[in-house]
Amino acid sequence: MTETTTRVRNMALTAMFAALLAVAGQIAIPIPPVPITLQTMVVMLAGSVLGARMGAASMLIFILLAAFGVPVLSGGKGGLAALVGPTAGYIWSWPVAAYLIGRWTERSVPRLRFWKLFLYHAVWGIAFVYLCGVLWLVYAVGMDWNAALAGGVLPFIPGDVVKAVLASTVALSLFRAYPIIRSRAGKESAGTEKPA
Known part of the structure; x- marks a missing residue:
């Protein structure tokens, strides 16, 4: 595959995951x-299939x-106001979460295992996103900690564990x-390799 073909493929995959994220937001239970x-x-x-950079890029x-008003957020919302609303902490955590999942997944290639993917998804795709979301609910929205945890974490745990299992299986x-994702160790060694 030529460099141009690879670049076009990567751009298409990045755009595809951004579109998938928009579609996923329309399948919602509005609590x-x-x-x-x-x-x-x-x-x-996005992180475990595309890797750190492309995964984060798709989220961005x-x-x-959404910032330009395209109705891609849950419930068909869009615009800057939606990006500073109650769900903002979760939304803004997604590029970082995808990057971290991708980074750790790249470090596990080629010895990638289901349990490793599940761990990365659980830590960065669930716990980290919860943390960012709850902090926003408390410090920006003004909810108390109990209400933020009750409304922003507890209802999601069972479903998110199932999502992590499914995402790990699919990835x-x-x-x-x-295989789209490449070994981070391989990239680093290739970058430092000197010609003979």
Whole structure:
């Protein structure tokens, strides 16, 4: 595959995951203050399938579209106001979560295992996102800690564990069939290799 072809493929995949994130936001159970959606699963897959940079880029494209008013957020919302609302902490955590999932996944290639993917998804795709979301609910929205945890974490735990299992299964299957992600260790060694 030529460099140009690879670049075009990567751009298409990055855009595709941004679109998937938008579609996942429209499949929602609208409970306050944070609706239940499939978006966290897409965040997990963006990192573990595309890798750190492309995964984070796909999330940033999504946020940029939302900022320009495109109705890609849950419930067909868009605009800057939606990016500073109750769900903002979760949304802004997604690029970082995808990057960290991708970074750790790259470090596990080629010895990628289901339990490793599940661990990365659980730590960065669930716990880290919860942390950012709850901190926003408390310090920006003004909720107390108990209310933030009750409304912004507890209802999501069972579903997010299932999403992490599904994302890990899908990511591992894609890696074996059509590996997009490359070893971070391999990239670093290639970058430091000197010609003979």
